[in-house]
Amino acid sequence: MIIELDGIRKTYRSGSIEFEALCGIDVGIDEGEFVAVVGPSGSGKSTLMNILGCLDNPTEGSYLLAGEDVSAMSETQLAEVRNKQIGFVFQQFNLLSSLPAWRNVELPLIYAGVPRAERRERAVRALERVGLGDRVDNRPGELSGGQQQRVAVARALVTEPAMILADEPTGNLDSRSTADVLGLLDELHTAGRTIVLITHEHDVAARAGRRLTISDGRVSA
Amino acid sequence: MNWLETVRAGLEAVRAHRMRSILTMLGIVIGIASVILTVGFGQGAQQEVQDEIDALGSNLLIVSPGSSTDSGGVRGGFGSATTLTLDDASAIADERVVPDAERVAATTSTSAAVSAGTTNWTTSVVGTTPSWLGVRTRELDSGRFFTQAELEQGADVVVLGPDTATELFAVGNPVGQTVSISGRQLTVIGVLDSSGASSTGTSEDDQAVVPISTAKSLTGSTNSSVSTIYVEATSVETLSAAYQEVQSLLLTRHGVTATDADFSIATQDSLVETANSTNETLTVLLTGVAAISLLVGGVGVMNIMLVSVTERIREIGLRKALGATPRVIGRQFLVEASMLGLAGGVAGVLVGVVGAWVLPAVIDQPVTLSALATGAALATSLALGLGFGVYPASRAARLTPIDALRSE
Numbered sequence: 123m124i125i126e127l128d129g130i131r132k133t134y135r136s137g138s139i140e141f142e143a144l145c146g147i148d149v150g151i152d153e154g155e156f157v158a159v160v161g162p163s164g165s166g167k168s169t170l171m172n173i174l175g176c177l178d179n180p181t182e183g184s185y186l187l188a189g190e191d192v193s194a195m196s197e198t199q200l201a202e203v204r205n206k207q208i209g210f211v212f213q214q215f216n217l218l219s220s221l222p223a224w225r226n227v228e229l230p231l232i233y234a235g236v237p238r239a240e241r242r243e244r245a246v247r248a249l250e251r252v253g254l255g256d257r258v259d260n261r262p263g264e265l266s267g268g269q270q271q272r273v274a275v276a277r278a279l280v281t282e283p284a285m286i287l288a289d290e291p292t293g294n295l296d297s298r299s300t301a302d303v304l305g306l307l308d309e310l311h312t313a314g315r316t317i318v319l320i321t322h323e324h325d326v327a328a329r330a331g332r333r334l335t336i337s338d339g340r341v342s343a
Numbered sequence: 344m345n346w347l348e349t350v351r352a353g354l355e356a357v358r359a360h361r362m363r364s365i366l367t368m369l370g371i372v373i374g375i376a377s378v379i380l381t382v383g384f385g386q387g388a389q390q391e392v393q394d395e396i397d398a399l400g401s402n403l404l405i406v407s408p409g410s411s412t413d414s415g416g417v418r419g420g421f422g423s424a425t426t427l428t429l430d431d432a433s434a435i436a437d438e439r440v441v442p443d444a445e446r447v448a449a450t451t452s453t454s455a456a457v458s459a460g461t462t463n464w465t466t467s468v469v470g471t472t473p474s475w476l477g478v479r480t481r482e483l484d485s486g487r488f489f490t491q492a493e494l495e496q497g498a499d500v501v502v503l504g505p506d507t508a509t510e511l512f513a514v515g516n517p518v519g520q521t522v523s524i525s526g527r528q529l530t531v532i533g534v535l536d537s538s539g540a541s542s543t544g545t546s547e548d549d550q551a552v553v554p555i556s557t558a559k560s561l562t563g564s565t566n567s568s569v570s571t572i573y574v575e576a577t578s579v580e581t582l583s584a585a586y587q588e589v590q591s592l593l594l595t596r597h598g599v600t601a602t603d604a605d606f607s608i609a610t611q612d613s614l615v616e617t618a619n620s621t622n623e624t625l626t627v628l629l630t631g632v633a634a635i636s637l638l639v640g641g642v643g644v645m646n647i648m649l650v651s652v653t654e655r656i657r658e659i660g661l662r663k664a665l666g667a668t669p670r671v672i673g674r675q676f677l678v679e680a681s682m683l684g685l686a687g688g689v690a691g692v693l694v695g696v697v698g699a700w701v702l703p704a705v706i707d708q709p710v711t712l713s714a715l716a717t718g719a720a721l722a723t724s725l726a727l728g729l730g731f732g733v734y735p736a737s738r739a740a741r742l743t744p745i746d747a748l749r750s751e
Contacts, residue, residue, distance in 0.1 A: 172745055175664070177744045177745050177748075178743075178745055197668070197669055198668045198670065201663060201666050201667060201668040202666065204663075204664060205665065205666020206666070210665070212748070216660075216661045216748070218658060218661070220355070220359050229661075229665050230665040230666055233665060233666035233667050233668075234666065235345070277665075
C-alpha cells in the first residue's frame, strides 16, 4: 500500500472553542489506484487533502506515505516529502505568470537539487507527456485554461512522485477543458500512476476507480 | 537549491518589478553617493590645508601675540593683542640668544586700497623685513625685493603679489610703475612668484609687501607692535630647540611665566593639527547626516521587501508546496534584499565618482575620493540590504503553505 491512514484526527482550536474537522480516518490506497475523495464543503475534505498532501500534520493518528511515517515530521522534512512524493494539481493552476511553461514545470526539480541541463530536459519531456511539446516556451498568459492545467499536471509529474494529488482540478475549467484534463488523468492512471482526486462533482468522481465519501469528518461509504 | 539558483531567482524577481526596484535602490544610491562625496570633500579640504601649511616650510615657527590658552579673559583673543614688538623680533634674531634661529621676519598686516592710475584694488598690505622672502620661501617673478637700507630709511617701495599685480596692471610690466597706498606714492620694485599652495584665493598671492618702517608710517602707527614673527630654524632637527629658545627669551623679555604667556608659538605640525581638527568635526557631522539618509534607504528596502512578501504570498505557498523549505524561502528573500542594497551601492558609488569629477568645477572645492570610503560604502550597502532583509525574509519563511496557498 502506498498510502496508509490510521486513526487520523485533526482538531482546530480557536480560543476555548475546539472543532474536530477529522474524527478518525482509516484509509488505505494501493499503488496505481485512482481514488476520488468527494464530500460537501465543510465535510473535512480539504483538511484531509492538506494532510494527504503533507501540507499539515494530523493532531492524532499515523500516516504512512510510501512506507515512511510522515505524521509527526517537521516543516522542513515535510517540504522534502512533498517535493519527492507528491505532485500537486490545484484548482487555481498556481503557475508563476512571469515564467515560461518549462520553467514552471522545472520548479520542483530546482528544490530537489537537479542540475540545470537535466531539469530542462525532464521538464520538456513532462510537457510532451501532457501534449504540450509545442508550448514549452509560452508563458501561462499565452495558454488556455485547459492548457495551463496541463502545464500544472506536467509539473506534478516531473518528479515521478508516489501520488498525484489533484484538488478540484476542473473547478475553473469549461466542460471541454474539463473533459480534456480528466482524459489526461485517465491516461496517467492507465500508465500506472497513483492519483487522488478531490472534488465535489459526482460526474468527475465517476471517472475514478474508487470513491471515498467524506461527511462530518468521517469516511461514510 | 544552491546559491547560484537563489541569486538567479533573486535577479529575476528584481527584474520583474523593475520600476519598484529602481525606486527602492534610489534611497541607497543617494545615501552612498552623499557619504562618498562628504568624505571626499572633507579629505579634499584637509589636503588643501595641508598643502598650504606645507608651503610655509617645515622648519618654521610662527609667533603670534596673545595666548590661545588664555583663561582669564583679560588679554584678548589669539592674534589680536599687541604684545609682540619689533624689539622682540630683533632679540630673537640675536645669534647669541637664539643660536638655532636662521632668519627672523617680523610682519604687520593691514587691509588697504591700492591704486594704479584709475584702477583700485583692496588688498592686504604686509610690512616686513628683507628676510621675509627667504623665511617664507617665496621667489620673485620679476624685479627685486627691498633691501636693509630701504627698510632703515622707510623707502617708498613695494613688492606686489602676482594676483595683485594682475589686478592693478592688466598689461605691461608693473616693475618701475607707481602705485598709491593711503595717498602715498610707492614704486613697484618687484613682483612675487605664485606661492603655488593656494588654489582658493587666500592672500598668499594677493598682497602688497612693503618695508615694515614704511608700513608703520602708512598707517600712522607710532607703536612698534607686530602681528606675526616668523622664525626659521637652522634645520628641521633644531626646530624644537629653536622653539624652546624663542619661548624662554620672550617669557623673560615680557616678564611672564609659561602659564600666562602673552604670545603663542605655532609650528607647521600644530597648525595642520588645528586645521584638521576643525575639518574633521565638519566631516564627521556631514557624514553622520549622510549615514542617516543611508539608514532611511535601508528602511525603504525593508518596506518594499515586506510589500513583496505580501504580494507574492501565493507564490511562496506554491514554492513551499513544491518542496521549498522555510530556509530556502527565507534565503531567497534575503538574497533579493541584499541585491537591491548592493545594486544601489554600486550605482551610488558611480554617482559619487561622477560627482567628485564634476562638482569641483562648479563649486571650487576639491574632492578627494578615497578607496577606503568607497569600499566601506559598498560593504555598508550590502549589509543594509541584508540587515533590513532579515525581517521580511523570516516572515516569508514562517508562512505556512496552506495559509499562503489559500490567500487570494
